[in-house]
Amino acid sequence: MPTILITGGHSGIGVECSKLLASKYHFNLILAGRSPEKMETFAMELRNTYERKVHVLKIDTSSLASVRAGADECRKMLDLSDIDPLQAIICNAGVRLNGKVSYTEDGYEQTFATNYLGHVLLIELLIDRIAKNGRIVLTSSGTHDPDTTDGKMMGIAAEYDAIELANTGKNGTKPVSNGKLYATSKLNMILYAYELDRRLKRADIPLSSIAYDPGATSGTGFLRNMPKPVQWLAGSSLMHWVMKRSGVTMGDVIFSGKSLARIAADPAYANVSGKYFQSNDGKLIERQSSKLSYDKQRAEKLWNDTKTLIHLQSNEASIRLR
Numbered sequence: 001m002p003t004i005l006i007t008g009g010h011s012g013i014g015v016e017c018s019k020l021l022a023s024k025y026h027f028n029l030i031l032a033g034r035s036p037e038k039m040e041t042f043a044m045e046l047r048n049t050y051e052r053k054v055h056v057l058k059i060d061t062s063s064l065a066s067v068r069a070g071a072d073e074c075r076k077m078l079d080l081s082d083i084d085p086l087q088a089i090i091c092n093a094g095v096r097l098n099g100k101v102s103y104t105e106d107g108y109e110q111t112f113a114t115n116y117l118g119h120v121l122l123i124e125l126l127i128d129r130i131a132k133n134g135r136i137v138l139t140s141s142g143t144h145d146p147d148t149t150d151g152k153m154m155g156i157a158a159e160y161d162a163i164e165l166a167n168t169g170k171n172g173t174k175p176v177s178n179g180k181l182y183a184t185s186k187l188n189m190i191l192y193a194y195e196l197d198r199r200l201k202r203a204d205i206p207l208s209s210i211a212y213d214p215g216a217t218s219g220t221g222f223l224r225n226m227p228k229p230v231q232w233l234a235g236s237s238l239m240h241w242v243m244k245r246s247g248v249t250m251g252d253v254i255f256s257g258k259s260l261a262r263i264a265a266d267p268a269y270a271n272v273s274g275k276y277f278q279s280n281d282g283k284l285i286e287r288q289s290s291k292l293s294y295d296k297q298r299a300e301k302l303w304n305d306t307k308t309l310i311h312l313q314s315n316e317a318s319i320r321l322r
Protein backbone atom coordinates (compact mmCIF):
# COMPACT_ATOMS: atom_id res chain seq x y z
CA MET A 1 0.00 0.00 0.00
CA PRO A 2 1.21 3.55 -0.69
CA THR A 3 2.70 5.66 2.08
CA ILE A 4 1.70 8.97 3.63
CA LEU A 5 4.26 11.10 5.43
CA ILE A 6 2.88 13.20 8.26
CA THR A 7 4.74 15.63 10.52
CA GLY A 8 3.50 15.66 14.12
CA GLY A 9 1.43 12.56 13.41
CA HIS A 10 2.07 11.11 16.88
CA SER A 11 0.25 13.66 19.01
CA GLY A 12 -2.91 15.72 19.24
CA ILE A 13 -4.80 16.11 15.96
CA GLY A 14 -2.11 14.05 14.19
CA VAL A 15 -2.94 10.93 16.22
CA GLU A 16 -6.52 10.61 15.00
CA CYS A 17 -5.39 11.46 11.50
CA SER A 18 -2.72 8.74 11.50
CA LYS A 19 -5.13 6.18 12.94
CA LEU A 20 -7.74 6.80 10.25
CA LEU A 21 -5.14 6.79 7.45
CA ALA A 22 -3.98 3.37 8.64
CA SER A 23 -7.39 1.87 9.45
CA LYS A 24 -9.98 3.16 6.99
CA TYR A 25 -7.72 4.21 4.12
CA HIS A 26 -5.13 1.40 4.51
CA PHE A 27 -2.07 3.60 4.04
CA ASN A 28 1.39 2.83 5.34
CA LEU A 29 2.81 5.75 7.27
CA ILE A 30 5.95 7.73 7.89
CA LEU A 31 5.70 9.54 11.20
CA ALA A 32 8.09 12.48 10.92
CA GLY A 33 9.08 14.53 13.94
CA ARG A 34 11.76 15.63 16.35
CA SER A 35 11.03 13.04 19.05
CA PRO A 36 11.85 9.52 17.75
CA GLU A 37 11.09 7.82 21.10
CA LYS A 38 7.59 9.34 21.36
CA MET A 39 6.93 8.53 17.71
CA GLU A 40 8.17 4.94 18.06
CA THR A 41 5.71 4.18 20.88
CA PHE A 42 2.82 5.35 18.72
CA ALA A 43 4.24 3.68 15.59
CA MET A 44 4.27 0.37 17.44
CA GLU A 45 0.64 0.85 18.44
CA LEU A 46 -0.31 1.52 14.81
CA ARG A 47 1.66 -1.49 13.52
CA ASN A 48 0.09 -3.81 16.09
CA THR A 49 -3.44 -2.51 15.72
CA TYR A 50 -3.72 -2.00 11.97
CA GLU A 51 -0.94 -4.21 10.58
CA ARG A 52 0.51 -1.43 8.46
CA LYS A 53 4.13 -0.56 7.78
CA VAL A 54 4.88 2.47 9.96
CA HIS A 55 8.29 4.15 9.82
CA VAL A 56 9.66 6.77 12.14
CA LEU A 57 11.67 9.56 10.54
CA LYS A 58 13.61 12.11 12.56
CA ILE A 59 12.81 15.58 11.26
CA ASP A 60 12.97 18.72 13.34
CA THR A 61 11.07 21.17 11.16
CA SER A 62 12.82 24.11 12.84
CA SER A 63 16.20 22.98 11.45
CA LEU A 64 17.01 23.13 7.75
CA ALA A 65 19.79 20.56 8.23
CA SER A 66 17.41 18.16 9.97
CA VAL A 67 14.80 18.53 7.22
CA ARG A 68 17.48 17.90 4.58
CA ALA A 69 18.71 14.79 6.43
CA GLY A 70 15.14 13.50 6.88
CA ALA A 71 14.25 14.08 3.23
CA ASP A 72 17.46 12.30 2.18
CA GLU A 73 16.58 9.34 4.36
CA CYS A 74 13.08 9.24 2.88
CA ARG A 75 14.43 9.28 -0.68
CA LYS A 76 16.81 6.43 0.18
CA MET A 77 13.97 4.38 1.67
CA LEU A 78 11.95 4.94 -1.51
CA ASP A 79 14.92 4.04 -3.75
CA LEU A 80 15.51 0.82 -1.83
CA SER A 81 11.76 0.05 -1.80
CA ASP A 82 11.89 -0.04 2.00
CA ILE A 83 8.74 2.02 1.79
CA ASP A 84 5.98 1.97 -0.80
CA PRO A 85 5.49 5.04 -3.03
CA LEU A 86 4.62 8.32 -1.39
CA GLN A 87 0.99 9.30 -1.88
CA ALA A 88 0.82 12.40 0.29
CA ILE A 89 2.70 14.71 2.60
CA ILE A 90 0.79 16.20 5.51
CA CYS A 91 2.43 19.25 7.07
CA ASN A 92 0.77 19.14 10.46
CA ALA A 93 3.49 19.92 13.03
CA GLY A 94 3.24 23.31 14.65
CA VAL A 95 3.96 25.36 17.73
CA ARG A 96 2.49 28.39 19.47
CA LEU A 97 5.38 29.72 21.53
CA ASN A 98 5.36 31.90 24.61
CA GLY A 99 7.97 34.12 26.23
CA LYS A 100 10.96 35.84 24.70
CA VAL A 101 11.59 35.59 20.99
CA SER A 102 13.98 32.72 20.16
CA TYR A 103 15.92 31.67 17.10
CA THR A 104 16.76 28.37 15.44
CA GLU A 105 20.27 27.08 14.71
CA ASP A 106 19.83 28.70 11.27
CA GLY A 107 19.22 32.04 12.98
CA TYR A 108 15.51 32.26 12.11
CA GLU A 109 12.65 33.02 14.46
CA GLN A 110 11.36 29.68 15.89
CA THR A 111 7.61 29.85 15.11
CA PHE A 112 8.16 30.94 11.53
CA ALA A 113 10.84 28.28 10.98
CA THR A 114 8.98 25.40 12.68
CA ASN A 115 5.48 25.98 11.33
CA TYR A 116 6.28 27.26 7.86
CA LEU A 117 9.87 27.24 6.59
CA GLY A 118 10.82 23.65 7.47
CA HIS A 119 7.65 22.34 5.87
CA VAL A 120 8.29 24.22 2.64
CA LEU A 121 11.80 22.77 2.44
CA LEU A 122 10.41 19.28 3.05
CA ILE A 123 7.92 19.72 0.22
CA GLU A 124 10.59 21.12 -2.12
CA LEU A 125 12.87 18.15 -1.45
CA LEU A 126 10.25 15.42 -1.82
CA ILE A 127 7.68 16.74 -4.27
CA ASP A 128 9.11 14.79 -7.20
CA ARG A 129 8.65 11.57 -5.21
CA ILE A 130 4.91 12.04 -4.63
CA ALA A 131 2.91 9.68 -6.83
CA LYS A 132 0.62 10.90 -9.61
CA ASN A 133 -2.58 12.45 -8.19
CA GLY A 134 -0.93 12.66 -4.78
CA ARG A 135 -1.65 15.39 -2.28
CA ILE A 136 0.14 17.93 -0.13
CA VAL A 137 -1.89 19.14 2.83
CA LEU A 138 -0.79 22.18 4.83
CA THR A 139 -2.26 22.67 8.28
CA SER A 140 -3.08 26.30 8.86
CA SER A 141 -5.33 27.96 11.43
CA GLY A 142 -8.36 30.24 11.53
CA THR A 143 -6.13 32.66 13.46
CA HIS A 144 -4.60 33.63 10.09
CA ASP A 145 -7.72 35.67 9.20
CA PRO A 146 -7.95 39.07 10.94
CA ASP A 147 -11.55 39.51 9.77
CA THR A 148 -12.79 36.63 11.95
CA THR A 149 -13.09 36.08 15.70
CA ASP A 150 -10.36 33.42 15.39
CA GLY A 151 -8.08 35.97 13.81
CA LYS A 152 -8.52 38.46 16.65
CA MET A 153 -7.94 35.87 19.39
CA MET A 154 -4.15 35.53 19.44
CA GLY A 155 -2.84 38.50 17.52
CA ILE A 156 -3.59 39.88 14.09
CA ALA A 157 -1.59 38.23 11.29
CA ALA A 158 1.18 40.61 10.35
CA GLU A 159 1.93 41.98 6.89
CA TYR A 160 5.69 41.66 7.33
CA ASP A 161 7.54 39.83 4.60
CA ALA A 162 9.27 36.49 5.17
CA ILE A 163 12.78 37.91 5.52
CA GLU A 164 11.59 40.41 8.18
CA LEU A 165 9.67 37.70 10.02
CA ALA A 166 12.61 35.30 10.05
CA ASN A 167 14.74 38.03 11.60
CA THR A 168 12.20 39.73 13.86
CA GLY A 169 13.62 41.21 17.06
CA LYS A 170 17.22 41.28 15.86
CA ASN A 171 19.53 44.31 16.14
CA GLY A 172 17.63 45.80 19.05
CA THR A 173 14.29 46.04 17.22
CA LYS A 174 11.01 45.11 18.92
CA PRO A 175 10.03 41.56 17.98
CA VAL A 176 6.62 40.71 16.57
CA SER A 177 4.47 39.21 19.38
CA ASN A 178 4.16 35.42 19.74
CA GLY A 179 0.46 35.49 18.85
CA LYS A 180 1.10 37.47 15.66
CA LEU A 181 4.02 35.23 14.77
CA TYR A 182 1.79 32.18 15.07
CA ALA A 183 -1.08 33.69 13.06
CA THR A 184 1.34 34.91 10.39
CA SER A 185 3.06 31.53 10.09
CA LYS A 186 -0.37 30.07 9.39
CA LEU A 187 -1.19 32.81 6.86
CA ASN A 188 2.06 31.87 5.13
CA MET A 189 0.96 28.22 4.99
CA ILE A 190 -2.15 29.23 3.05
CA LEU A 191 -0.35 31.70 0.76
CA TYR A 192 2.17 28.96 -0.03
CA ALA A 193 -0.53 26.29 -0.53
CA TYR A 194 -2.32 28.52 -3.08
CA GLU A 195 0.91 29.53 -4.85
CA LEU A 196 2.01 25.89 -5.05
CA ASP A 197 -1.39 24.99 -6.50
CA ARG A 198 -1.09 27.70 -9.19
CA ARG A 199 2.42 26.57 -10.12
CA LEU A 200 1.48 22.88 -10.21
CA LYS A 201 -1.43 23.69 -12.52
CA ARG A 202 0.76 25.85 -14.78
CA ALA A 203 3.29 23.00 -15.05
CA ASP A 204 0.48 20.48 -15.63
CA ILE A 205 1.65 18.37 -12.69
CA PRO A 206 -1.18 16.22 -11.31
CA LEU A 207 -0.69 16.91 -7.60
CA SER A 208 -2.98 18.71 -5.16
CA SER A 209 -2.03 21.39 -2.66
CA ILE A 210 -4.70 21.90 0.01
CA ALA A 211 -4.91 24.11 3.12
CA TYR A 212 -6.68 23.02 6.30
CA ASP A 213 -7.76 24.57 9.61
CA PRO A 214 -8.62 22.03 12.32
CA GLY A 215 -10.42 24.69 14.40
CA ALA A 216 -9.74 25.59 18.04
CA THR A 217 -9.13 22.13 19.48
CA SER A 218 -8.57 21.33 23.14
CA GLY A 219 -6.98 18.09 24.37
CA THR A 220 -3.83 18.46 22.25
CA GLY A 221 -0.36 19.69 23.18
CA PHE A 222 -0.94 22.95 21.32
CA LEU A 223 -0.94 25.23 24.39
CA ARG A 224 1.90 23.39 26.18
CA ASN A 225 4.07 26.52 26.17
CA MET A 226 1.39 28.65 27.78
CA PRO A 227 1.03 29.14 31.57
CA LYS A 228 -0.85 26.28 33.31
CA PRO A 229 -3.93 28.41 34.22
CA VAL A 230 -4.30 29.39 30.55
CA GLN A 231 -4.09 25.74 29.51
CA TRP A 232 -6.67 24.78 32.12
CA LEU A 233 -9.05 27.59 31.17
CA ALA A 234 -8.76 26.84 27.44
CA GLY A 235 -9.78 23.23 28.08
CA SER A 236 -12.75 24.10 30.31
CA SER A 237 -16.34 23.67 29.18
CA LEU A 238 -17.05 27.30 30.15
CA MET A 239 -14.37 28.55 27.76
CA HIS A 240 -15.63 26.17 25.10
CA TRP A 241 -19.11 27.68 25.48
CA VAL A 242 -17.78 31.27 25.43
CA MET A 243 -15.66 30.61 22.34
CA LYS A 244 -18.50 28.96 20.48
CA ARG A 245 -20.85 31.83 21.34
CA SER A 246 -18.23 34.33 20.15
CA GLY A 247 -18.04 32.69 16.74
CA VAL A 248 -14.71 30.89 17.10
CA THR A 249 -14.22 27.95 14.72
CA MET A 250 -14.54 24.97 17.04
CA GLY A 251 -12.52 21.84 16.41
CA ASP A 252 -12.54 18.54 18.21
CA VAL A 253 -9.45 16.39 18.50
CA ILE A 254 -11.07 13.30 16.98
CA PHE A 255 -13.16 15.01 14.32
CA SER A 256 -10.39 17.45 13.32
CA GLY A 257 -7.86 14.61 13.06
CA LYS A 258 -10.19 12.48 11.00
CA SER A 259 -10.97 15.43 8.77
CA LEU A 260 -7.27 15.93 8.10
CA ALA A 261 -7.05 12.28 7.06
CA ARG A 262 -10.06 12.66 4.77
CA ILE A 263 -8.55 15.65 3.00
CA ALA A 264 -5.29 13.76 2.50
CA ALA A 265 -6.75 10.41 1.47
CA ASP A 266 -10.45 10.33 0.68
CA PRO A 267 -11.42 10.13 -3.01
CA ALA A 268 -14.03 12.85 -2.29
CA TYR A 269 -11.13 15.33 -1.93
CA ALA A 270 -9.25 14.31 -5.07
CA ASN A 271 -10.04 17.52 -6.95
CA VAL A 272 -9.85 20.30 -4.40
CA SER A 273 -6.37 21.65 -5.01
CA GLY A 274 -6.03 25.34 -4.12
CA LYS A 275 -8.90 25.22 -1.61
CA TYR A 276 -9.12 25.86 2.12
CA PHE A 277 -11.11 23.61 4.47
CA GLN A 278 -12.15 24.08 8.07
CA SER A 279 -13.40 21.73 10.75
CA ASN A 280 -16.10 23.57 12.60
CA ASP A 281 -18.50 22.10 15.13
CA GLY A 282 -18.47 18.61 13.65
CA LYS A 283 -18.55 19.66 10.00
CA LEU A 284 -15.75 19.78 7.45
CA ILE A 285 -16.44 22.71 5.16
CA GLU A 286 -14.73 24.50 2.31
CA ARG A 287 -14.24 28.16 3.26
CA GLN A 288 -12.85 31.41 1.90
CA SER A 289 -9.61 32.21 3.69
CA SER A 290 -8.50 35.76 4.55
CA LYS A 291 -8.35 38.54 1.94
CA LEU A 292 -4.55 38.69 2.30
CA SER A 293 -4.24 34.98 1.51
CA TYR A 294 -5.56 35.55 -2.05
CA ASP A 295 -2.98 38.26 -2.79
CA LYS A 296 -1.00 36.70 -5.65
CA GLN A 297 1.80 39.30 -5.53
CA ARG A 298 2.30 38.65 -1.83
CA ALA A 299 2.34 34.89 -2.47
CA GLU A 300 4.90 35.22 -5.22
CA LYS A 301 7.15 37.36 -3.02
CA LEU A 302 6.77 34.85 -0.19
CA TRP A 303 7.68 32.04 -2.59
CA ASN A 304 10.86 33.83 -3.70
CA ASP A 305 11.88 35.00 -0.21
CA THR A 306 11.33 31.47 1.08
CA LYS A 307 13.70 30.10 -1.57
CA THR A 308 16.33 32.56 -0.34
CA LEU A 309 15.82 31.57 3.30
CA ILE A 310 16.02 27.80 2.74
CA HIS A 311 19.15 28.20 0.57
CA LEU A 312 17.81 25.76 -1.99
CA GLN A 313 20.66 24.62 -4.24
CA SER A 314 20.03 24.01 -7.93
CA ASN A 315 20.86 20.30 -7.49
CA GLU A 316 18.27 20.04 -4.69
CA ALA A 317 15.18 21.49 -6.34
CA SER A 318 13.38 18.31 -7.27
CA ILE A 319 10.91 20.07 -9.58
CA ARG A 320 11.27 23.62 -10.90
CA LEU A 321 7.88 25.27 -10.60
CA ARG A 322 7.50 28.61 -12.33
Ligand SMILES: NC(=O)c1ccc[n+]([C@@H]2O[C@H](COP(=O)([O-])OP(=O)(O)OC[C@H]3O[C@@H](n4cnc5c(N)ncnc54)[C@H](OP(=O)(O)O)[C@@H]3O)[C@@H](O)[C@H]2O)c1
Pocket residue numbers: 007008009010011012013014032033034035038059060061062063092093094095114139140141142213214215216217218220221222223251
Ligand atom coordinates in the same frame (compact mmCIF):
# COMPACT_ATOMS: atom_id res chain seq x y z
N1 LIG B 1 -5.16 22.79 18.73
C1 LIG B 1 -5.64 23.89 18.13
O1 LIG B 1 -6.48 24.62 18.69
C2 LIG B 1 -5.22 24.23 16.73
C3 LIG B 1 -5.97 25.17 16.01
C4 LIG B 1 -5.60 25.50 14.71
C5 LIG B 1 -4.48 24.89 14.15
N2 LIG B 1 -3.76 23.99 14.87
C6 LIG B 1 -2.59 23.38 14.24
O2 LIG B 1 -2.78 21.97 14.20
C7 LIG B 1 -1.50 21.33 14.16
C8 LIG B 1 -1.47 20.22 15.19
O3 LIG B 1 -1.53 20.80 16.48
P1 LIG B 1 -2.13 20.06 17.76
O4 LIG B 1 -3.21 20.92 18.27
O5 LIG B 1 -2.40 18.64 17.48
O6 LIG B 1 -0.93 20.24 18.81
P2 LIG B 1 0.18 19.20 19.32
O7 LIG B 1 -0.46 18.04 19.99
O8 LIG B 1 1.11 20.04 20.12
O9 LIG B 1 0.88 18.73 17.99
C9 LIG B 1 1.90 19.47 17.40
C10 LIG B 1 2.90 18.53 16.81
O10 LIG B 1 3.94 19.30 16.21
C11 LIG B 1 5.17 18.67 16.54
N3 LIG B 1 6.28 19.62 16.50
C12 LIG B 1 6.42 20.76 17.19
N4 LIG B 1 7.61 21.33 16.92
C13 LIG B 1 8.22 20.52 16.03
C14 LIG B 1 9.47 20.57 15.37
N5 LIG B 1 10.35 21.55 15.57
N6 LIG B 1 9.77 19.57 14.52
C15 LIG B 1 8.92 18.56 14.30
N7 LIG B 1 7.72 18.46 14.90
C16 LIG B 1 7.38 19.42 15.76
C17 LIG B 1 4.97 18.14 17.96
O11 LIG B 1 5.96 17.16 18.23
P3 LIG B 1 6.60 16.94 19.68
O12 LIG B 1 5.81 15.84 20.33
O13 LIG B 1 8.01 16.54 19.40
O14 LIG B 1 6.51 18.23 20.42
C18 LIG B 1 3.56 17.61 17.85
O15 LIG B 1 3.58 16.31 17.35
C19 LIG B 1 -0.46 22.43 14.41
O16 LIG B 1 0.07 22.84 13.17
C20 LIG B 1 -1.29 23.56 15.00
O17 LIG B 1 -0.71 24.83 14.74
C21 LIG B 1 -4.12 23.63 16.15
